Amino acid sequence: MELRNQVEWAIHCCVVLSGFGPDERISTKALAEFHGVPKEYLSKALQALAQAKLIEGSLGPSGGYRLAKVAEKISLLDVVEAIEGKKRTFRCEDIRHNHPCLDPKAKRDRRICDVAQAMYRADEAWRRELRQVTLADLLKSVGQHVDSGLLERGREWLLRK
Amino acid sequence: MELRNQVEWAIHCCVVLSGFGPDERISTKALAEFHGVPKEYLSKALQALAQAKLIEGSLGPSGGYRLAKVAEKISLLDVVEAIEGKKRTFRCEDIRHNHPCLDPKAKRDRRICDVAQAMYRADEAWRRELRQVTLADLLKSVGQHVDSGLLERGREWLLRK
DNA sequence: GGTATTTTACTCGGATAGTCTATGTCCGAGTGAGTCTGG
DNA sequence: CCAGACTCACTCGGACATAGACTATCCGAGTAAAATACC
Numbered sequence: 001m002e003l004r005n006q007v008e009w010a011i012h013c014c015v016v017l018s019g020f021g022p023d024e025r026i027s028t029k030a031l032a033e034f035h036g037v038p039k040e041y042l043s044k045a046l047q048a049l050a051q052a053k054l055i056e057g058s059l060g061p062s063g064g065y066r067l068a069k070v071a072e073k074i075s076l077l078d079v080v081e082a083i084e085g086k087k088r089t090f091r092c093e094d095i096r097h098n099h100p101c102l103d104p105k106a107k108r109d110r111r112i113c114d115v116a117q118a119m120y121r122a123d124e125a126w127r128r129e130l131r132q133v134t135l136a137d138l139l140k141s142v143g144q145h146v147d148s149g150l151l152e153r154g155r156e157w158l159l160r161k
Numbered sequence: 162m163e164l165r166n167q168v169e170w171a172i173h174c175c176v177v178l179s180g181f182g183p184d185e186r187i188s189t190k191a192l193a194e195f196h197g198v199p200k201e202y203l204s205k206a207l208q209a210l211a212q213a214k215l216i217e218g219s220l221g222p223s224g225g226y227r228l229a230k231v232a233e234k235i236s237l238l239d240v241v242e243a244i245e246g247k248k249r250t251f252r253c254e255d256i257r258h259n260h261p262c263l264d265p266k267a268k269r270d271r272r273i274c275d276v277a278q279a280m281y282r283a284d285e286a287w288r289r290e291l292r293q294v295t296l297a298d299l300l301k302s303v304g305q306h307v308d309s310g311l312l313e314r315g316r317e318w319l320l321r322k
Numbered sequence: 323g324g325t326a327t328t329t330t331a332c333t334c335g336g337a338t339a340g341t342c343t344a345t346g347t348c349c350g351a352g353t354g355a356g357t358c359t360g361g
Numbered sequence: 362c363c364a365g366a367c368t369c370a371c372t373c374g375g376a377c378a379t380a381g382a383c384t385a386t387c388c389g390a391g392t393a394a395a396a397t398a399c400c
Contacts, residue, residue: 001164003251004383011276012256027332036259041385047334060393061331076279090164095173098197101314114302115172118237122290129283141275153262165344188371202346221354222370
């Protein structure tokens with residue numbers, strides 16, 4: 001059970017976009033070259049983010065993407081779910097109901113399977129952790145750890161493309 | 162990102178085995194028919210559990226599986242990791258190091274990527290939740306919710322096979 | 323100089339293809355408990 | 362009645378088949394800013 005590599009790309013792109021203002025657009029091409037990933041495929045991830053209303057793109061030359069909301073209002077979970085979907089990591093097929101001694105005519109136990117419940121709790125813990133980290137948080141810690149000159153050069157490089 | 166269906170099977174099988182004593186063996190065939198899943202494929206899952214030292218099998222007729230430790234000492238995480246492996250759900254490819262303004266000769270930033278750190282924290286929260294649920298806990302809640310006559314009939318059915 | 327046209331650089335979305343993983347099947351080898359056979 | 366051989370039911374592990382998901386790549390359509398041409 002591994003997350004797609006698109007998830008990593010999407011998060012990094014979102015963090016990058018967090019560093020720009022609402023009147024600045026960054027093109028898919030720039031984001032792809034910046035991160036060293038295939039442009040066409042990254043485009044799919046960005047489309048998914050746009051569909052989830054996290055970023056918005058504009059057409060034509062000097063077009064590109066920007067955040068659709070302020071960075072404080074976008075959580076890691078939003079980004080992950082935009083790429084991976086909102087389905088839970090554990091799917092309960094209710095195999096307990098194949099019990100050979102169970103009368104098939106009797107109505108099924110409608111309670112959620114105890115196993116599934118435990119798995120769902122863990123899933124929720126994972127989501128809770130992701131929900132409380134925002135793009136603003138990430139941008140802040142990147143700002144603390146990365147040389148500010150490098151950051152500025154990156155900004156310019158992205159805008160030029 | 163979804164867990165394999167083998168995970169569900171493995172957990173249910175472990176819970177079932179928790180209901181038997183150390184001198185009782187349940188065969189793969191019995192477990193497979195009981196849960197309505199393909200015997201040969203379930204066998205792979207049980208082999209993985211055995212390799213992780215959670216259950217142990219014995220050969221020959223009247224052979225089968227039993228728990229390798231007491232149910233209190235086996236957590237859901239043990240079972241999940243036996244099937245899915247211990248790798249984290251998020252793989253950091255360190256795409257930040259493809260930054261075009263970064264001098265390739267300069268030594269790489271050895272700090273863990275901030276994005277990866279946040280993802281790892283969520284991963285750990287998930288594991289923490291799974292670690293604190295044991296097979297004994299699951300067996301207990303099943304015992305509370307399922308008719309005891311049905312449980313007894315299930316026990317006998319499994320031993321007979 | 324202002325307007326109309328063309329060029330250009332983007333996004334969007336569908337089509338396609340390759341590779342890997344999950345799922346499932348099949349079978350032969352090894353093992354050991356129970357059964358059978360021969361003395 | 363007992364020892365040895367046999368049978369059978371089980372696990373183990375490898376080989377194989379298939380389907381679906383993931384990872385791309387390519388291209389045409391649509392769009393709008395910028396550049397150019399024309400009056």
